[in-house]
Amino acid sequence: MxxxxxxxxxxxxxxxxxxxxxxxxxxxxxxxxxxxxxxxxxxxxxxxxxxxxxxxxTDNDLEPMPEYAGLAAALAATIHRTSSAPSDDAADAGLEWGRDLARARGAAPSRSEVVARREVVALLEELGFAPRTDSRVSTVRLTRCPLLEAAYRYPEIVCAVHRGLTQGALAAYGGDPDNVELIPFAEPGACLLHLTADSAG
The missing domain is CATH 1.10.10.10 (Winged helix-like DNA-binding domain superfamily/Winged helix DNA-binding domain)
Structure with a gap:
């Protein structure tokens, strides 16, 4: 923003x-x-x-430290190799992570779904996703991925973590996590994140 x-x-x-x-x-x-x-x-x-x-x-871009990007790829590879339901396990991990991040920022349930969604978009911006959204915050274009290389290699895991992260944070802010849908690499240079039922395909 x-x-x-x-x-x-x-x-x-x-x-x-x-x-x-x-x-x-x-x-x-x-x-x-x-x-x-x-x-x-x-x-x-x-x-x-x-x-x-x-x-x-500033002119700085948020890039993950190489060792953390490598760690993310290694963890994704381990989940891919050892889990019988890698996408579900990744989403569960993301859900908990999203809740923790929101709580660390003093999250409190909002009476407004729009405000709850805006809180999540602000969090995603802080995490380096460079979100771009509409006025209702129903559809969000994620124009950067902090873990792009790992996401290309293990999209069913890394993208599931990011979906779960969004769901966990949205729930902490009082939104409806069941409406979250993430479409990886939906368009050139962006993933699409739907936060409302009517924005999902």
């Missing part, structure tokens, strides 16, 4: 664009800043009070 802005943007503007609570966005922005993906600086003073903080994406 920050990367899509042509100019540095305020927290208030991001709240308006995303529909997320300011505290939630601030936590995500702090995380992206620690990862070197977002810079924060102050706007020029206007009258009294503290100048607004401006956020801008």
């Amino acid at each position: 920050v990367r899509a802005q042509a100019e540095p943007v305020t927290l208030a503007a991001l709240v308006s664009l995303s529909g997320l609570h300011a505290n939630t966005l601030r936590e995500h922005l702090d995380g992206l800043s620690r990862m070197g993906l977002v810079e924060r600086h102050s706007a020029k003073p206007r009258g009294r009070g503290r100048p607004a903080a401006l956020y801008q994406a």
Whole structure:
């Protein structure tokens, strides 16, 4: 979302664009800043009070450390070789991971399905998936994969983990995980993630 802005943007503007609570966005922005993906600086003073903080994406791309990418590939290979239901086992692992990630970010069930979906998209952005979505957050284009090489080799495992991750996080934020459908490599340069029943094929 920050990367899509042509100019540095305020927290208030991001709240308006995303529909997320300011505290939630601030936590995500702090995380992206620690990862070197977002810079924060102050706007020029206007009258009294503290100048607004401006956020801008850096030129850095989030790439997994080679050893972690290698570890992911090794784990996927092990599941592929030893599991009688590799896709199901991978999805279960992703489900737990998604719940843990959401809880670590202070997830609380939302009364709005749209807000819950926006929280998940914000999490996916923080994880490096570069999500692009519509206004209802019903269909999400994942334009980057942090584990692309492993996903090409073991799509039924790596993509199942990512589907489970989305389901676990969505459930933690109060959304309906049963509506999640992930279509790997659905179009050039992107996977498609459906978060609502009417967006799924």
